[in-house]
Amino acid sequence: MRGVIVTPMALHIFDTRTAQLREFTPVVPGRASVYVCGATVQSVPHIGHLRSGVAFDILRNWLEYSGYDVWFIRNVTDIDDKIITKAAEHDRPWWEWAATHERAFAWAYEVLGVRPPSLEPRATGHVPQMIEYMQRIIDNGHGYAADGNVYCTPTTIADYGELSGQKLDQLDQGESKGTGKRDPRDFTMWKASKPGEPSWPTPWGQGRPGWHLECSAMATTYLGSEFDIHGGGMDLKFPHHENEIAQAHAAGDNFANYWMHNGWVTLAGEKMSKSLGNVLSVENLLHLVRPVELRYYLGSAHYRSMLEYSEATLADAAQGYRRIEAFVHHFPKQQPTTVTDEFAAAMDDDVAVPKALAVIHNTVRAGNTALQQGEHELAEKLAGQVRAMMAILGVDPLAQPWSDTDSGANAATQQALDVLISAELQRRSEARANKDWATADAVRDRLQQAGITVTDTADGPTWTIER
Numbered sequence: 001m002r003g004v005i006v007t008p009m010a011l012h013i014f015d016t017r018t019a020q021l022r023e024f025t026p027v028v029p030g031r032a033s034v035y036v037c038g039a040t041v042q043s044v045p046h047i048g049h050l051r052s053g054v055a056f057d058i059l060r061n062w063l064e065y066s067g068y069d070v071w072f073i074r075n076v077t078d079i080d081d082k083i084i085t086k087a088a089e090h091d092r093p094w095w096e097w098a099a100t101h102e103r104a105f106a107w108a109y110e111v112l113g114v115r116p117p118s119l120e121p122r123a124t125g126h127v128p129q130m131i132e133y134m135q136r137i138i139d140n141g142h143g144y145a146a147d148g149n150v151y152c153t154p155t156t157i158a159d160y161g162e163l164s165g166q167k168l169d170q171l172d173q174g175e176s177k178g179t180g181k182r183d184p185r186d187f188t189m190w191k192a193s194k195p196g197e198p199s200w201p202t203p204w205g206q207g208r209p210g211w212h213l214e215c216s217a218m219a220t221t222y223l224g225s226e227f228d229i230h231g232g233g234m235d236l237k238f239p240h241h242e243n244e245i246a247q248a249h250a251a252g253d254n255f256a257n258y259w260m261h262n263g264w265v266t267l268a269g270e271k272m273s274k275s276l277g278n279v280l281s282v283e284n285l286l287h288l289v290r291p292v293e294l295r296y297y298l299g300s301a302h303y304r305s306m307l308e309y310s311e312a313t314l315a316d317a318a319q320g321y322r323r324i325e326a327f328v329h330h331f332p333k334q335q336p337t338t339v340t341d342e343f344a345a346a347m348d349d350d351v352a353v354p355k356a357l358a359v360i361h362n363t364v365r366a367g368n369t370a371l372q373q374g375e376h377e378l379a380e381k382l383a384g385q386v387r388a389m390m391a392i393l394g395v396d397p398l399a400q401p402w403s404d405t406d407s408g409a410n411a412a413t414q415q416a417l418d419v420l421i422s423a424e425l426q427r428r429s430e431a432r433a434n435k436d437w438a439t440a441d442a443v444r445d446r447l448q449q450a451g452i453t454v455t456d457t458a459d460g461p462t463w464t465i466e467r
Contacts, residue, residue: 011066013229014304014350016237016259017163021350026228027257032068034060035219035256037232037240038120040077040211041101042086045108046281047298047309048265053114054295054394055262055303055351056231060115061392062347065339073222074117075215076102079124079208084197094198108282112295113394113401119222123214127200130209130217133251134189134202142250146180148192148205154185157246163259164238173239187243189213212243219244220253230256234263234304235271262303269308280309292402293318296395302354312455319463320361324390325397326419327364328383330371332398336391337384343392353393360389421452425461428454 011024078098087097137143154160171185193199193206248255264271297317301307346355367382390396431439
């Protein structure tokens with residue numbers, strides 16, 4: 001996917017820490033180093049989890065297309081309070097519970113076309129690095145051990161709170177008091193061993209890592225003491241990411257230069273709860289739309305905005321994807337070419353996917369107009385551009401995994417259905433305009449009998465197949 005593009009604007013990223021749009025300047029010229037907080041494998045993946053995976057996959061694609069050698073690390077948190085609690089509730093070993101759900105996440109990433117990272121480190125595989133990291137923090141005067149626990153002291157770190165806006169005089173880490181903690185504002189890097197819990201030996205006694213320590217150690221192990229981009233969900237800003245920064249600076253590392261946070265998937269304006277997460281699991285939603293359509297939907301909003309879920313918005317997104325798909329299937333042998341300048345400008349503007357999608361849909365409309373006017377060569381050229389732009393978003397209909405035999409057959413069927421149903425909807429619209437309600441109702445009823453639901457929107461009628 002790597003290429004060379006020339007645009008009047010270089011990539012600019014909204015850096016959460018400075019709250020500014022900043023031009024991307026990598027630590028190492030020509031290389032982009034990215035660390036993304038991956039799954040805490042305590043439960044089955046839902047679309048709230050996968051939105052982050054899709055958003056940063058798109059970023060990775062754009063960086064590669066722009067010519068960068070991308071080092072992309074996405075971790076797995078496989079030891080955590082929640083994992084231990086959930087496993088105990090189900091009378092299963094913590095390691096088996098974690099491994100089971102890690103496989104579920106791997107399946108969900110794969111089915112939605114989220115590429116594997118350059119490396120996917122597990123927390124449990126990096127205890128030696130964590131011990132070394134804590135020792136550096138203690139040696140630098142920013143941490144201490146007490147009763148087998150190890151704590152970091154935010155009050156000794158000059159820039160604490162710059163990411164999240166937390167004030168030391170109002171700080172609440174959301175932790176239990178912990179034995180030996182000198183100040184309630186201190187946070188736990190290492191937890192002393194408890195009966196029945198997993199533990200590892202350290203100079204301060206048996207125990208297990210704290211959540212924040214895991215990522216600081218893994219990020220710097222693979223990307224170095226200073227790297228380019230750290231990403232994750234907006235709910236991780238505090239305490240997780242703020243405390244990652246604190247640990248890194250306490251250890252003497254510069255850490256990440258840019259911080260990117262994706263918004264939540266919401267339902268009725270609220271973040272998805274655990275119960276809704278089960279309802280909106282990836283597996284369940286694949287009964288409503290194809291995997292490529294679900295990915296298109298999850299990537300369609302700006303990564304920093306909230307994505308309000310409803311079946312109607314999911315269906316609208318699927319319909320929008322089908323219109324693009326139907327156009328490029330007119331030219332199955334046309335390869336992706338280059339993206340348009342307008343698309344590049346949108347992506348360079350903090351990965352503005354909604355603007356980029358508007359460019360794609362405009363290009364599709366121009367292509368369909370060219371087809372209708374017999375300008376086949378122009379339409380084919382535009383199809384190449386559409387494929388290139390859709391590839392950046394990870395949803396090129398003619399590329400793997402969407403071009404496999406079964407999905408290809410489904411796409412062809414979908415295209416044929418779209419042509420036939422669009423003709424029926426046009427007939428219904430004309431009947432309604434002429435106040436021929438009998439014909440309009442007959443068309444609607446016939447489609448409903450075939451399992452096709454018609455929804456009237458401000459942009460015209462859309463259709464979905466009941467599954």
